[in-house]
Amino acid sequence: MLQTQIAFRPITPEDLPQAWQLSKDLAWPHRLEDWEQMLALGNGFVATTTDGSVIGTLLWWAWGPQAASLGMIIVSPAWQGHGIGKHLMALARQALPGYRLHLNATSAGVPLYEKSGFHSTGVVMQHQGNVSTVPLIPLPEGCRMRPMGAADLTAICDMDKAALKLDRSALLTRLMEDGRGILVDSEKGILGFSFCRKFGWGQATGPIIALDQAFALPMLAYWAGTCAGQFLRVDIPQDETVAGLLDQWGLLRVGSVVSMSTEVVETGDAATQPPICFALCSQALC
Template sequence: MATDIRVMATLRRMTPADLPTAHDLSREAKWPHRIEDWEMMLALGDGQVAVIDDTVVGTALTWRFGADTDPAKAATIGMVIVSPAAQGMGIGRRLMEALLGEVAGRSVMLNATEEGLPLYRKLGFVETGAIVQHQGAAFAVPVAELIPGERVRPLGAKDDDTLHALARAATGMDRSALLDAIVPGAQGVMLTRENEPVGFALFRRFGRGYLVGPVVAPDAGGAKALISHWLGSNAGAFCRLDVPEDSDISEWLEELGLPQVGRVVTMVHGPVPVTDPTTRLFSLTTQALG
């Protein structure tokens, strides 16, 4: 019977008409994404869906960073979901193989749940770290202790190129198109030291509440100054951050009232993107987008 169903499952490109069903699948998986989050992610990338009897039973999305001629061209894969009723039929593997074919020649990254790890390992992904999810409502956030010459200021109209450069340094990827898409719908601040921009943080609607990310800074102290700005000015709001496990800010977030509620494994297929050690990513745009 399983063989018959596997033959019946077909793959095709995801379209905006698939988003309501995709949203239902993510809710079934207890993921917090709103339909607006799905719309944004599909607009920025490409997706595949698995269909049985005209019903979407699986999804997967990919996003390209950098032109095909960029030596540092990369991609991420996320929102890989298979309905519980259709699991065990090889659908997840077929979706992944389809997307890997589309981004062949690029370094490909993803953040894997415990359930997805065996498949991704079989496909050639290797572990490079982990991301821990913090969420909650901070009601009393101390004013950040800035070092001499340090300042947190609002993003300006002329900061786009600086954001692009800082994001590329921190991730090893050209994130310009992503930032250009999300900045207009977000609030943002820049961290400067001696009037030189060294980091930034965005604050925007996502899932159950708000997301602080991406956050780029030269060190944990700078990241705390940026994050404190958003948590302090939105006291009591439900906020989420997805931070690298080795970022040295998890314990601090716990103390502020944002406990760790989840963990995913960061994996790469191909070379690891080369980042600038003086500029670090302290909170992701989303787990799927990186």
């Protein structure tokens, strides 16, 4: 097949039905609405044939002036082996010069990304299922859980940035509009926050950001209890304690991906431990 039969260009909203079909062909759960929400927050590229058929996609999101995440990197099985994924990655890097890049890769994709300058930073475990009975997990004394309000946006954006070294203010603003948010606070201020929203085959919870597991687990249990009897998805950085609870609640581990980055981000020392990410917003958005 001649390379000249493949063209590359920025993605447009008109491409989304075909992009959605590519993800459906791989049995990915994303709805067309999920694609629309992701594109509204970012940019991307498509590979097309001479007749305009979309055969490859890549989306990217700039979280501030120095870091970005890549996702929805798909090449039609019929067109694999033509360097399409490599070319899409090159276009993304050209669009993000000097940026620290993050992505979550399948095991099959890891070698390609390693050749592009990425290295492994951890494992993300995908849990999902129809939620069974979930016991209440109490908060530490002096803490309370409450709905999130617009006045909390600045504080949660600051906490999110401290946890991930990314400025995801646009994402969190969108989640406040499209989903439901709760947080844990005390007289000392906000100790954690989380969201739940429609996604894929049901609901998804994340991000869950907190100073400690003692604040994160009650929020996770709250969302699981709220979604009892419904399909719920949670993507968590590898943690056997959290994974064990999810399994007990009927949210079984169904797969995992490798978190990768082009740069190591140093963590603080024990005296200045930053907030921790206990659940991702999604594998694409981080």
